[in-house]
Amino acid sequence: MKTYLELIILLPLLGGIVNALLGGRLLPRRASEFLACAVIWGSFAATVAAALAYKAQTSVEIATWLSDFDFKAPLTLYLDPLSLSLCLMITFVCALIHTYAVGYMKEDPSYVRFFALLNLFVAAMLLLVLAENLPLLYLGWEGVGFCSYALIGFWYTDPKNATAGRKAFIVTRIGDTGLGIAVVWLFELLGTESIPHLNQMGHLLPTGIVTALGLLLLLAAMGKSAQVPLMVWLPDAMAGPTPVSAQIHAATMVTAGVYLLMRMFPLIGTSPTVVAAIAITGAVTAFYGASCAVVQRDLKRILAYSTISQIGYMMMGVGAGAITASTFHLLVHAFFKALLFLGAGCVITAMHHEQDIFRMGGLRRTLPGTFWPFLAGALCLAGVPLTGGFFSKDGILGAVWLKGGMLYGGLYVAGLITALITAFYTFRMVLIVFGGEIPLNPPFIKGEVKTLPRIMEWPLIPLALLGLFGGLLNLPEYLGNGFLHSFLAQPGGNEQALPHTTELLLQGVAAVVAVTGIVAAWLRYGGERRVKSLAKEQQPASGIAAFLLEGWRLDALYDLLIVRPYTRLSSFLWQKLDEGVVDDSLDRTAALFGRCGRWIGSRGQGRVSLSLLGMAVGAALTLFWLAWVVL
Amino acid sequence: MIVPLAHVLVLAAILFGLGLVCTLVWRSNVIMLLIGIEIMLNAAMLVFVGGSNHWGAADGQVFALVIMAMTSAEVSLALALVVYLHRRKNTVDVDEFRELRD
Incomplete structure (x- = not known):
């Protein structure tokens, strides 16, 4: 088991380091690409081996790391059902995305930097998931943050991309501050950093402190998982290459915040305030993301907003205490969202790097290899019955319904409305991109859709299958017991199950909502009405559409509230205080001494x-004086 | 040791006075100025050695060695400066070099 766990992390790390040191000059391009993919597939194989050998929760100490008096944070990996299922998902999805990236980055000259960072990211992400203590988790947390920053700004020669990278780094840093404080504070309170120990010691703390700790961790999750109000970085993060968006900003890194809350849930879940705050954050974010996605015209931005919205669902699930349902949605979402992003990457490549959906159309005939998997992903995202997305989303909504009361009742309704909007915007995207005919004023000549390399289309297929049949991972109870449910069940956990009739009823409602959304999209963009609706939407947006297009104008608000006062304060401190007072007074003093010296010199x-x-x-006089005094 | 300390001190004082006069009087040549400084330093060294002998302590002799090392360094540097000065103004007269005034 120890060897497997070491291999899981060390293989991607090795790939990243070898590529960074030897790539380009010593390794031919093929070898570099092969190495980058092989280490991730190797890591996946090690994870499968670990899963087969898995019997009970284990923690393996690999080496000592930080150690000072009582403070101990060794390099210890902790394998339990939650981290194991996440590792399986991460290594598999990342391996597919690496393979896809070989095709996507075929013409890019900086492939060495790309693959080295991508491998390094996987290593950091796995470290985050497997870490047994909080400082180690923090190491992985910052590692993925750095790789995300470097990959968003991958094409850094365009200042827009570099700015997007910096924005992501700075905004997530606000959340990281919360995590840093929580890590230190937990050690001060309980004298240990080990996550399993901390989770057992929650009852030793007064509720007020648990609430404060929970809110700090929630702040960290808001930054990393792009939750309201720290979500402004994710849509801009789409400036990176599409495989990066698929891997980091859809499947793995952005769910790290949710993972953190799930990990620490036994500790923070005892505070009702924290739980409610998590649930409300999730619901607000889910609605925010869905509402913004409706009017976007950039294919990747639609998917980015939908990611924000889906992670909101996961947070809502955590807030309802349904860790299993949340994990289930996290896994299924990783499959279908990676699929959608990779599909979008295929579309964008085929359209010669055009991302505006209004300039696309009719691709179902020219790109069938992309269309069918993309449709499968869209069905999952929209929550059409019997797909994986349907069961996982329903699990969360069911858990929220089960909590009952005014608050959770309201959140359930918000979740349903969001599901309706989700189904609508998903099929708006599918119908505009793949339906109808290729528009007459395209940036390329009709029929000249670029052919895609095979390596970009085949990774879509396993992801589509996993998305469609992901429901089998955790079937509702009336269809036989869920595999994940029994696998993830904590000993002594108190996740209640819904009565079967209620569950069927709720799923019926969810199904009706999803189908309604799709029908509404069809009525607006299907068949003949497509041209008219598109012509109307091509006009510059105004009113509420413009409001939604700019993400509720939050960027402008933050600019007004934070960025501009900060800039003004900085320029005041720089020009008035530093240059005006400190430097100027020193300069004047120096000039005064200089003048004195020159005056004496001129004499x-x-x-x-x-x-x-x-x-x-003078010396003689001094001597005489001394002699006179002494004698 | 037959030479009493007083004799050593008188000799050192005479040497020091000679060096000082040499420094003050021979202003037309920087090299003579440096030689005067050397003589004064040697006078000081003589006092150190004499004192060391008188009180039976080795410190003074050690100090004399240190002064020797220091003067050799100083002379090599100073001679380099003289060469440089000569190259600039084609003279070694001390009073020609008065740029520090302005």
Whole structure:
């Protein structure tokens, strides 16, 4: 088991380091690409081996790391059902995305930097998931943050991309502050950093402190998982290459915040305030993302907003105490969202790097290899019955319904409305991109859709199958017991199950909502009405559409509230305080001394011999005086 | 040791006075100025050695060695400066070099 766990993390790390050091000059391009993919597939194989050998929760100490008096944070990996299922998902999805990236980055000259960072990211992400103590988790947390920053700004020669990278880094840093404080504070309170120990010691703390800790961790999750109000970085993060968006900003890194909350849930879940705050954050974010996605015209931005919205669902699930349902949605979402992003990458490549959906159309005939998997992903995202997305989303909504009361009842309704909007915008996207005919004013000549390499289309197929049949992972109870449910069940956990009739009823409602959304999209964009609706939407957006297009104008608000006062304060401190007071006073003092020196100099003769004579006379006088005093 | 300390001190004082006069009087040549300084330093060294002998302590002799090392360094540097000065103004007269005044 120890070997497997070491291999899981060390293989991607090795790939990243070898590529970074030897890539380009010593390794031919093929070898570099092969190495990058092989280490991730190797890591996946090690994870499968670990899963087969898995019997009970184990923690394996690999080496000592930080150690100072009582403080101990060794390099210890912790394998339990939650981290194991996440590792399986991460290594598999990332391996497929690496393979896809070989095709996507075929013409890019900086492939070495790309693959090295991509491998390094996987290593950091696995470290985050497998870490047994909080400082180690924090190491992985910052590692993925750095790789995300470097990959968003991968094409850094365009200042827009570099700015997007910096924005992501700075905004997530706000959340990281919360995590940093929580890590230190937990050690001060409980004297240990080990996550399993901390989770057992929650009852030792007063509720007020648990609430504060929970809110700090929630702040961290808001930054990393792009939740309201720290979600502004994710849509801009789409500036990176599409495989990066699929891997980091859809499947793995952005779910790290949810993972953190799930990990620490036994500790923070005892505070009702924290739980409610998590649930409300999730619901607001889910609605926010869905509402913004409706009017976007950039294919990748639609998917980015839908990611924000889906992670909101997961947070809502955590807030309802349904860790299993949340994990289930996290896994299925990783499959279908990676699929959608990779499909979008295929579309964008085929359209010669055009991302505006209004300039696309009719691709179902020219790109069938992309269309069918993309449709499968869209069905999952929309929550059409019997797909994986349907069961996982329903699990969360069911758990929220089960909590009952005014708050959770309201959140359930918000979740349903979001599901309706989700189904609508998903099929708006599918119908505009793949339906109808290729528009007459395209940026390329009709029929000249670029052919895609095979390596970009086949990774879509396993992801589509996993998305469609992901429901089998955790079937509702009336269809036989869920595999994930029994696998993830914590000993002594108190996740209640819904009565079967209620569950069927809720699923019926969810199904009706999903189908309604799709029908509404069809009525607007299907068949003949497509042209008219598109012509109307091509006009510059105004009113509420513009409001939604700019993400509720939050960027402008933050600019007004934070960025501009900060810039003004900085320029005041720089020009008035530093240059005006500190530097200026020093300059004046120095000038004064200089003037004094020059004045004295102008009195003298400047002859060395005269100075010497003066010195000799002075010394003689001093001697005489001393002699006179002593004798 | 037959030479008493007082004799050593008188000799050192005479040497020091000679060096000082040399420094003050011979202003037309920087090299003579440096030689005067050397003589004064040697006078000081003589006092150190004499004192060390008188009180039976080795410190003064050690100090004399240190002064020797220091003067050799100083002379090599100073001679380099003289060469440089000569190259600039084609003279070694001390009073020609009065730029520090302005």
